[in-house]
Amino acid sequence: MADWGPVFVSLVLFILLTPGLLFQLPGRARCVEFGTFQTSGAAIIIHTLIYFGLICVFLLAIKVHLYMGYLKWKGTSNQLANVLTFQSTNNNETCRVGNILEFCGCEMKKALEGFVYSLLCVGAATFLYCHASYSFLPSFNNIAAYLISIDHSRHIEGVSIRSEMSADWGPVVMAVVLFVLLSPGLLFQLPAKGRVVEFGNMQTSGISILIHTIIFFVLITIFLIAIGVHIYSG
Numbered sequence: 001m002a003d004w005g006p007v008f009v010s011l012v013l014f015i016l017l018t019p020g021l022l023f024q025l026p027g028r029a030r031c032v033e034f035g036t037f038q039t040s041g042a043a044i045i046i047h048t049l050i051y052f053g054l055i056c057v058f059l060l061a062i063k064v065h066l067y068m069g070y071l072k073w074k075g076t077s078n079q080l081a082n083v084l085t086f087q088s089t090n091n092n093e094t095c096r097v098g099n100i101l102e103f104c105g106c107e108m109k110k111a112l113e114g115f116v117y118s119l120l121c122v123g124a125a126t127f128l129y130c131h132a133s134y135s136f137l138p139s140f141n142n143i144a145a146y147l148i149s150i151d152h153s154r155h156i157e158g159v160s161i162r163s164e165m166s167a168d169w170g171p172v173v174m175a176v177v178l179f180v181l182l183s184p185g186l187l188f189q190l191p192a193k194g195r196v197v198e199f200g201n202m203q204t205s206g207i208s209i210l211i212h213t214i215i216f217f218v219l220i221t222i223f224l225i226a227i228g229v230h231i232y233s234g
Helices: 003-015 042-061 078-083 095-107 116-130 140-147 169-180 206-227
Strands: 153-155 159-161
Touching: 003 042, 003 169, 003 206, 042 140, 042 169
Parallel strands: none
Antiparallel strands: 153 159
């Protein structure tokens, strides 16, 4: 499933924080000016810092996600029920370990290498044994996230499984870079007042903000959804 959360957040912040649309900080004559449709180098720097701070809050701290798509399940309905409604008891712990291992074999053999698959199966059995008194079992994605200590993402039928220790800075970096490059009036303005394109005029308008927003949306979708740029740290 594609995560459209970073695209949505970065697009909304691009519109709201474009210098000269809602406000310009600092303005040319005042500290803050509203709706001037003008920009400057200092304003672009300040707005970029605000953009960076807010997008870090939404994507790294709050972790906004917006998934579009569906999970493809290859097992039977009974297997799915056993995984989703797992009740851990001391009497039939072995049977339930078999169910989760059957689920692992159904979904993971084709997606993960042999050593990761073995580690996951052994870890799942150990997890169930150590947590036999729990009345519920966390979702399979959480188990995989706890057990697979890898620094890069792995995918299973469209679902990304990665280490909980790592933070994906890819959307943040791409959004900030595109915000700077596509700020109307800095490198170019499309369309301009007297020409189709003007470079470095530090001017903006409603139609140019609309065009730059469309370009921003197309590029951020290509980099984050189509290409899938990821930068992990931690």
